[in-house]
Amino acid sequence: MIKRLLIAIVALVIVAGGIIGYNLFVGKMIAGIFANMKAPPVAVSVTQVVAADWQPGLEAIGTAAAVQGTDLATEAAGIVREIRFAANDRIEKGQALVQIDDRQERADLDSARAALTLAETALTRAKELRQKGVSATSALDEAEAAAIEARATVAKLEATLSTKQLTAPFAGTIGIPQIEIGSYVAAGTVFATLQDRSRMRVDFTLTESEAALVSPGMSVTVTSEVGDVSAEGKITGIEPKIDPNSRLVTLRADVPNEGEKLTPGQFLRVRVALPVEKDVIALPQTVVSSSLYGDSVFVVREEKAEGSDTAELHARQVFIKVGRHFDDKVEIRTGLQSGDQVVNAGQNKLSSGATVTIDNSQSLPGVGGN
Known part of the structure; x- marks a missing residue:
């Protein structure tokens, strides 16, 4: 019984050892194959670095x-009788816009003009009498003062009457009316904007x-x-x-x-x-990759493998220092020089040292490739 058990154990060890050895052999062969297998080159698009004029700003x-733009307001209180514009009308300078009820002011003005006519007639008569020597000097002075007062009253009422008609101070486009016909408005009420x-x-x-x-x-x-x-x-x-x-x-x-x-x-x-600066290196912002280690780009360079006479294109990650931005361009202050070829499409498939081929047909829209 013991003998059979020992034979079974020995057989099991032999079988297990054979399986393990076979797996180790296969794994070693596969690793060797992959170690000698060369990764296919990655197709990328490039932009050639060129120092050019830079327009800082x-x-x-x-x-x-x-x-010229203002909010138009009423100068005097009263009832709105007319609104002579509509929203978005083109207005000319001096054009009448709003008419406030001015009947009382017109009546007062007519009365003042009549008084002025009477005062000027009295002044003319006083001058004639004075020239004939039949009138005192004081009478002439009183007539002149009365005429001056009458003229001032007329001028005052004319100024008051003008505040009842609101005109455009300059030409422009007028906005939406803020008042209605028949409504009472106080002095200073905004009735529209003129721009x-x-x-x-x-x-x-x-x-x-x-x-x-x-x-x-x-x-x-x-x-x-x-x-x-x-x-x-x-x-x-x-x-x-x-x-x-x-x-x-x-x-x-x-x-x-x-x-x-x-x-x-x-x-x-x-x-x-700002004034234009000469010989500044600027690249599309899409070529720059940012990480915790800083900003970098992939530069394509010809390199010869050790022991080989044939040069191949390799992408190398180069850390740079960026400066000012303008539109879709960024200033490169350090890390690159004129003539370098920088990858502008396909960076996500690259690692530093990867073999690449240049195919500018896959360049991103708006990014030039050379």
């Missing part, structure tokens, strides 16, 4: 306003150090939030003091508004163009 947020949208001013702020780089006359570009409207203008003013609360400097730019696409009160992105 300052970015800011601004608010648009019409060069001349042919030219716009854009107010924005910069830090003290940024404002020191700017001077009147510099070019600015303003863009709407969604980017569908863009216009160029000039800086016309810089506030001579710094806001003590925000520590920012306010600037103003004058911008033509062709087609009246910009609207007063609109939020705008502002870029102040």
Whole structure:
């Protein structure tokens, strides 16, 4: 019985050992095959590094306003008799917009004009009598004073009457009426907004150090939030003091508004163009990869394998230092030089040292390959 048990144990050990040995042999053979197997090259698109002109600038947020724009208000209280405009009408300078009830003022003016006519007639008669020597000097003085008072009364009533008819102070586009015919309005009631949208001013702020780089006359570009409207203008003013609360400097730019696409009160992105710099390396932002270790790019270079006379293209990860941004470009301050070929598509398939082939047909839209 014991003998049979020993034989069974020995047989089991032999079988198990054979299986283990076979698996080790197969694993070693497979590892050897893969160790000698060469990975196929990865197809990538590249951009050639070229030093070129760089247009630096300052970015800011601004608010648009019409060069001429105001909320129109009534000058005198009264009942609204006429509204002579509709929303979004094109208004000319001096055009009548609103008529306030002025019947009482007109009646007072007619009375004052009659009194003026009588005073001037009395003055003429007093002068004639004085010339004939049959009138005292005091009578002439009284007649002259009465005539002056009458003229002043007429002028005062004419000025009062003019406040009852509201006219446009300048040409522009008028807004929605804020009053109704027949309603009573107090002095100072806003009845509409009038905006001349042919030219716009854009107010924005910069830090003290940024404002020191700017001077009147510099070019600015303003863009709407969604980017569908863009216009160029000039800086016309810089506030001579710094806001003590925000520590920012306010600037103003004058911008033509062709087609009246910009609207007063609109939020705008502002870029102040600084003087052009020469020989700056700038690349599309899509070629730069960021990680905890820093910013890097993959550079394609020809390299010869050890013991081989044939050169192959390899991608090497190169750490760089980035600088300013403009549109879709980023300034490269260190790590690259003119002539380097930087991978702009296919980076996610690469590791440093990988063999590659260049295929610029897969370049991303808007990214050039050379």
